[in-house]
């Protein structure tokens with residue numbers, strides 16, 4: 001039995017999944033994303049997966065800070081703040097929890113401004129272009145990393 005807890009953090013406009021640009025982000029809703037995270041988290045051996053979304057940079061930073069001592073690792077889709085936020089990068093570095101960067105779309109195949117990732121500099125892995133199922137992949141990578149850490 002594991003007591004591991006994962007925190008999934010989603011940035012701006014991800015609450016609009018299902019409505020926003022379905023050709024890029026698909027037609028599934030945010031509720032479906034939450035369901036995938038809970039199921040995939042349990043399958044990867046997490047006792048708990050909390051899923052958080054905010055459109056506000058400060059709220060995302062507050063949530064990363066509050067994860068210290070409460071969660072074992074983070075899966076984060078900072079959405080547009082990926083490409084702009086040194087604050088989110090610094091918060092991830094401050095707490096030092098293992099983190100995976102996730103994007104629904106293939107950001108590297110899109111506009112050049114999406115090819116810079118600040119948050120990614122504090123993450124040990126990145127998943128992109130796998131749609132909502134990418135969150136399941138990211139949670140599995142996080143579980144694997146925590147397994148490795150507990151062996152050392």
Ligand code: DQA
Pocket residue numbers: 012013014077078079080081082102103104105106107114
């Ligand atoms: C995104 C990619 C970002 O460039 C964009 O601003 C988003 C979503 C993704 O999941 O593909 O809002 O992070």
